[in-house]
Amino acid sequence: MIIVLRRGATEQDVLQIEEAIKAMGLTAHISRGVERTIIGAIGDERKIDPESFEGLPIVEKVLRILSPFRLVSREFQKEDTVISVGGKTVGGKALALFAGPCSVEGHEMMVGIGGRVASAGATFLRGGAFKPRTSPYAFQGMGEEGLKCLVEAREATGLPVATELMDPRDLDLVARYADVIQIGARNMQNFRLLTEVGKLDKPVILKRGMSATVQEWLMSAEYIASEGNQKIILCERGIRTYETATRNTFDVSAIPVVKSLSHLPVIADPSHAAGKAGLVEPLAGAAIAAGADGLMIEVHQQPERALSDGPQSLKPDAFAAMVVRLRRVAEAVGRTL
């Protein structure tokens, strides 16, 4: 950590900070420049809170040298993490393909979509039983009944199922049915929820928060990992910017950036990023070309009647045709789909 002092700092000021650094078990290294004195705190800076120094009037700025996350970092583990569940994997050469409706809407529907996406090449079935909705008056999901539909579809198709958890009080319930637990964008910094799923031995999809930096996203992954659960799948789903032509701005750069910083697999959700069915394929192709380890795609038999997120859902036929084309992109970058 580097502490830059304001112009005019005295020897007394420098001494005070030097002692504080030593008290934290680190070594202080002083550089006296023409215009500024700079103090380096050498050692494991993760032990230090930069705020301890920023509070001092004589301090101009404090700069971290190391990333604040550790277990999820590429420095901690060089090799890519590969997660296996129900005979499928996330993180290797083969791309993972999560597909299904935004919301579970019934048994017949889930078994129907499940069969369609399975035969088109999906490796996981997704569907929400608990839905975070902006409006209290909107459909909030089928709850446990929805979880049962997912299990039925898993039995029919053999695909492991992924579903969202919104509330720590539902943890046991959701964990009983789901193979993969999803933490939604709005809960990326619901630290209690992260701590709870960190205690499970089950893969967790951690969606990036709508305005989370890459670093904050990885810090949230660190919350899960620090409780013992290393089976974390990061999911880029678009960030909030000034642009209104798309629902969110799909941050495709985040994929290679995260893969350079972390060993965790990263998948992309072009459906939520774009908010429009017509943009799903170009963004899915972009994600694959940029190095994503998988995709999450919304599929619905009748998007115009979907209880949520209809405009961005693909019909099963369109999904199947898209997978054929995306397979060529995957192969062009040395992956399989």
Added chain:
Amino acid sequence: MIIVLRRGATEQDVLQIEEAIKAMGLTAHISRGVERTIIGAIGDERKIDPESFEGLPIVEKVLRILSPFRLVSREFQKEDTVISVGGKTVGGKALALFAGPCSVEGHEMMVGIGGRVASAGATFLRGGAFKPRTSPYAFQGMGEEGLKCLVEAREATGLPVATELMDPRDLDLVARYADVIQIGARNMQNFRLLTEVGKLDKPVILKRGMSATVQEWLMSAEYIASEGNQKIILCERGIRTYETATRNTFDVSAIPVVKSLSHLPVIADPSHAAGKAGLVEPLAGAAIAAGADGLMIEVHQQPERALSDGPQSLKPDAFAAMVVRLRRVAEAVGRTL
């Protein structure tokens, strides 16, 4: 709601939408323009999900006419809401002044700060016992012991106390001690938590999410109101933008905008918005001049030793001197402090 069809829509397309609108209990009104046909759905559009129409390939866009929130809107209630608790009010001519440390750090500390801010003019004492922290390795708050410190400080000062709730499982515990419950920015769309505090008969401070639009913020307030709790205090605390000179960008315009759309009181938290003690006073003055109904200010005896948010905390003396100056601004806009 207005549904704009793509160029080339047929009579058949128009008929289909007209029938769907009627089936929802509304009236359809057709305008055939030179380049586009436009269909108005007349009636209570809150019943309709715009997505039902956006999913149709022939639909170009769907525009809401009415705001999606109702109970918290100025149309629903013309007069300003004034909330009373423990002999203090939020929302009237007198500005509410919440002050105290970011985190509760001990009994002596809370009673000490409590006394200082009370004598300087604070009307509420704030302090976090459960802290949402970006890093799992940072101080997470004192928990129940912290709540007890708050109560002790309330007894010593007579000030009602406000503290954050992060987890629905802590609701009974926090509600037992706190006079006002705060929902933090990261939980603004933790809909389960909103639903739970909506069932209480206790004022709730709803902080604006870091990238929430004014409309989303009011929709989250609607979640609370729709469960029966109308005692909602909105708190602007800065939004995330590209600018890095301040921790967040304090959206001072949101204050008059929200007050025109809603009857709820709006307070401002310049400490979190700025992230630097030196900016607290100019932003607090700006908030008052823009029509805020109160302030939330972080105060700490030794900011450089605070366990969280030190850089933005004021010392008690500086706080007291600032209140004297802000009082003049309040009076200039017809308020008291």
Added chain:
Amino acid sequence: MIIVLRRGATEQDVLQIEEAIKAMGLTAHISRGVERTIIGAIGDERKIDPESFEGLPIVEKVLRILSPFRLVSREFQKEDTVISVGGKTVGGKALALFAGPCSVEGHEMMVGIGGRVASAGATFLRGGAFKPRTSPYAFQGMGEEGLKCLVEAREATGLPVATELMDPRDLDLVARYADVIQIGARNMQNFRLLTEVGKLDKPVILKRGMSATVQEWLMSAEYIASEGNQKIILCERGIRTYETATRNTFDVSAIPVVKSLSHLPVIADPSHAAGKAGLVEPLAGAAIAAGADGLMIEVHQQPERALSDGPQSLKPDAFAAMVVRLRRVAEAVGRTL
């Protein structure tokens, strides 16, 4: 255009607006809803300034139905525009590949890089002679001497050359040497400059402004087209967001969005978007998979000694190897490179 009146609008108010619409040569269409009266102005709304109505106190909001641009829209011209210059094309099945250094730094350097990128598959040579630099103390470009270097490199390689124009006073000079003129991101709304290049019969690359919406970008293209020059190449180069892990956020979605709204070709500049050489290839691949009509890539023999933008430049060898791999992605989506 749709004009939504505030609750409580009187017959008199409606009449006043109806007459204003008629005076503009359009037809007014009135819908009286339960809570709001809505007036449609039917006809060519591009003639009307929405502000004419937004200024009236009784008007709540004004919504455009049609896009404000016309000549560059897909409705105006269904087929993709293909631009030919110096034997090369931009906009067809074959991807255009602009490559070269950020700044022209000398004759030998330009001829050297020109040869290397030409043999690797580049179809245009780029290089800046006039450089917009954030600091007045930074290298500002070689000026006319730089233009001469470009021409020399064109003679040596046969590649048409593209270079930036910053000032209307340099127009004749730059147009004399360059085959393609670039308008940089910072000048996307330098309307005088747009008007001037609109009078030329030469292709213009219009970079997207750092915080321009897709609509504003297309409006700037409309400025050029409205003066008679239809040879416009749009270039996505990243937008400004809160994320600091990359220099800009590459808005890959803008590529398919623009291609659906406009007939103009769209290329991508992953070098400026990312700001780091290591991200150029994944973003270039993403752009191709998303439907871009070409790429602009910074190449420098010694990036660490570049007078500008070194960190994002590729060495010629790395560039050549990248082109081989990107060719596979291009073929996977039915294009050639």
Added chain:
Amino acid sequence: MIIVLRRGATEQDVLQIEEAIKAMGLTAHISRGVERTIIGAIGDERKIDPESFEGLPIVEKVLRILSPFRLVSREFQKEDTVISVGGKTVGGKALALFAGPCSVEGHEMMVGIGGRVASAGATFLRGGAFKPRTSPYAFQGMGEEGLKCLVEAREATGLPVATELMDPRDLDLVARYADVIQIGARNMQNFRLLTEVGKLDKPVILKRGMSATVQEWLMSAEYIASEGNQKIILCERGIRTYETATRNTFDVSAIPVVKSLSHLPVIADPSHAAGKAGLVEPLAGAAIAAGADGLMIEVHQQPERALSDGPQSLKPDAFAAMVVRLRRVAEAVGRTL
């Protein structure tokens, strides 16, 4: 400047950088930490381009210690700059008040508004003769005729006049008529234009670009100052964010931030920031309370008929009444209006 090397940097790497630093006339200071080696370049780092080092593969990041601007910095000049023109000042205890229409629309109009705003307390008259408009089909300003109207209004009222310059080719023309030259937000990084106004002996209002950081804004001021013109008035006019409730997000914090970094006066333009007349007063009050040195307010006799920016213009009566109320806010913070 601090250069952080990647883990695994060798003695050879360190030596290479050390020599490069020496070659630039600075001193290198090496700190070998547990996980990283850090090199400080001590001396006037403004001479160094951080990119020189960022291009090296062994460099992880480069951090500036000093601000890149100098002449406009508070370190260069401790005392506030006060600018005098035509008997009025900008930058002292008395607030400057620029008022007038967005566009000059005629002689009678300008003399009329001029008289009204002068008697209400305005100290400068504003009005655009050259207008940057998003659409090529919108009113582009009256040109020289508009400048003549401004001069006529100046003669009638005694108020110095401020108007926008968009094109270096219009410099002599505009300078002949105007007392204060305005550089609009879209031209904040039109470096050629900045260089030209830097050669004048006339005050320049430099509006903040729509997505400019405070640092970029001050760098643009440095462009002007480095040519010799120190009479620069900074103007905050709102930045682009994801929020759509206001046209721009008025960054009130930028006012105290800029005043701490620079000696230049800062005024605020709440009219453009908000885009709605009803928000002008709360934002103007906020700006004053936050320490602004003046305001720029749009005033129009008939906002609903304004040729541009009608929705945000105040009528002369409303303006006069507002000034009376704002005067109280100014006095509350020790200023006069």
